[in-house]
Amino acid sequence: MTMDARQVLAGVLTITMFVMLGDMIKRDHFDSLPVDSEASIHANRKQSLLTNGVGPWKQDAQSLTSCWSKPLLGEADESQGYVTFSLTNGPEYHLSQIADAVVIARYLRATLLLPDIRGPSEQRKFEHVYDVEQFVKKLDGVVKVAKSLPSKVVTGPLVKVPSRVTEEYITANIEPIFRSKGNIRLATYFPSVNMKKTKENSNIDSIACLGMFGTLELQPEVNGVVESMVERLKTLSRKSNGQFIAVDLRVDMLEKKGCQGNSASKSKSCYGPQEIAMFLRKIGFNKDTTIYLTQSRWDNSLDALKDLFPRTYTKVK
Numbered sequence: 001m002t003m004d005a006r007q008v009l010a011g012v013l014t015i016t017m018f019v020m021l022g023d024m025i026k027r028d029h030f031d032s033l034p035v036d037s038e039a040s041i042h043a044n045r046k047q048s049l050l051t052n053g054v055g056p057w058k059q060d061a062q063s064l065t066s067c068w069s070k071p072l073l074g075e076a077d078e079s080q081g082y083v084t085f086s087l088t089n090g091p092e093y094h095l096s097q098i099a100d101a102v103v104i105a106r107y108l109r110a111t112l113l114l115p116d117i118r119g120p121s122e123q124r125k126f127e128h129v130y131d132v133e134q135f136v137k138k139l140d141g142v143v144k145v146a147k148s149l150p151s152k153v154v155t156g157p158l159v160k161v162p163s164r165v166t167e168e169y170i171t172a173n174i175e176p177i178f179r180s181k182g183n184i185r186l187a188t189y190f191p192s193v194n195m196k197k198t199k200e201n202s203n204i205d206s207i208a209c210l211g212m213f214g215t216l217e218l219q220p221e222v223n224g225v226v227e228s229m230v231e232r233l234k235t236l237s238r239k240s241n242g243q244f245i246a247v248d249l250r251v252d253m254l255e256k257k258g259c260q261g262n263s264a265s266k267s268k269s270c271y272g273p274q275e276i277a278m279f280l281r282k283i284g285f286n287k288d289t290t291i292y293l294t295q296s297r298w299d300n301s302l303d304a305l306k307d308l309f310p311r312t313y314t315k316v317k
Contacts, residue, residue, distance in 0.1 A: 102211030156183030237290035
């Protein structure tokens with residue numbers, strides 16, 4: 001089967017998108033000013049695209065403000081046990097797993113053990129991919145982080161945790177086990193598309209945002225490899241002056257219950273190819289824009305996107 005080089009490079013899209021987020025953190029796009037919620041980040045960015053009058057490719061039009069304020073542990077917050085976990089399922093899930101673990105450890109006033117990284121057939125140390133010192137530094141005063149367990153400490157029972165864990169879930173399902181056993185091991189699962197709105201100004205929103213956006217930085221060697229891939233994508237996107245759009249779109253998810261619209265609600269959780277295409281055109285992207293999708297293979301529903309943006313690519317044809 002003949003494969004366009006851009007199709008091959010699109011295969012690294014998922015990790016590329018993840019690393020670009022890490023690069024944003026590295027360039028200090030997120031400063032220390034607290035705001036009410038992470039929605040402000042998206043609102044600010046969208047507003048800058050629509051009002052600056054210089055087109056959608058305007059870079060650094062407006063610095064993003066952080067979606068967290070950093071609470072500090074007090075003297076009464078001495079650790080009572082350990083929370084352990086592993087990063088699994090690929091880098092696109094690591095941010096969510098970190099966020100949930102930080103939220104739970106903070107709520108329980110537990111020490112968070114530095115996770116390992118596990119794939120289908122291999123296991124790596126955290127420091128092989130991510131910067132340990134930056135991780136510990138960013139969480140200083142929020143949760144205590146240990147690089148290894150004391151010799152006489154056991155990991156504790158396995159506790160399954162739904163992604164975007166809530167305070168109510170921790171209280172009802174996790175805290176009793178932790179208080180009884182002293183230590184727990186987390187296993188985050190992703191029940192479906194979890195895009196439901198939660199209560200605003202939740203006590204854990206700020207901690208979750210810090211865990212997701214303020215902790216992970218790639219090791220320089222890994223970051224260098226990914227940056228070279230991004231540069232290659234830019235080279236292949238010469239019709240867009242070296243610029244491209246990365247869209248996390250998987251059509252199978254659109255059929256999930258969490259993506260189904262509610263007739264009583266005016267807002268939507270998920271958007272299909274045609275809606276995405278219309279949105280991109282309305283905010284100023286032209287037909288020569290290169291778009292890379294996380295969708296593994298081409299699906300007929302993507303034709304609506306390709307009609308408006310012919311240079312749309314999935315991981316494979």
